[in-house]
Amino acid sequence: MDNYPLLNIFLTMVWFFLGVLWLMLLFRVILDVFRDDTLNGWAKAGWSIFLIVLPLLGVFVYLVVRGKGMGRREISAMAEREERYHAAAEQRAAARTTGQADELTRLADLKNHGELTPEEYEHAKANVLAR
Known part of the structure; x- marks a missing residue:
């Protein structure tokens, strides 16, 4: 680690994240090929082969x-x-x-049958309406 300067660490991280971004772009384009309903099966196969054989050129051509x-x-x-x-x-x-x-409705039935007092009914009704 002594002979690996800070700038090299930074550049390694930049290249790593650029590679991750490249893979994300490649997969996004491949997903778009398969999600596109206007392409028929042969067109999807052609774009897929193009993206697999020449990924860099394929992605740029697809985006254009x-x-x-x-x-x-x-x-x-x-x-x-x-x-x-x-x-x-x-x-x-x-x-x-x-x-x-x-x-x-259930609370009104309970009140009408005398199982709830008017105060209990009003309190329960307020709780139901607050939810």
């Missing part, structure tokens, strides 16, 4: 030729995920509202 579409596909996928999230949130809210309504 299909880079704009890659961004659009990512944006549409994010919009679709956001729609699914909001739909699930609406379903959870509807289920929670239905649960509150059922619980309020």
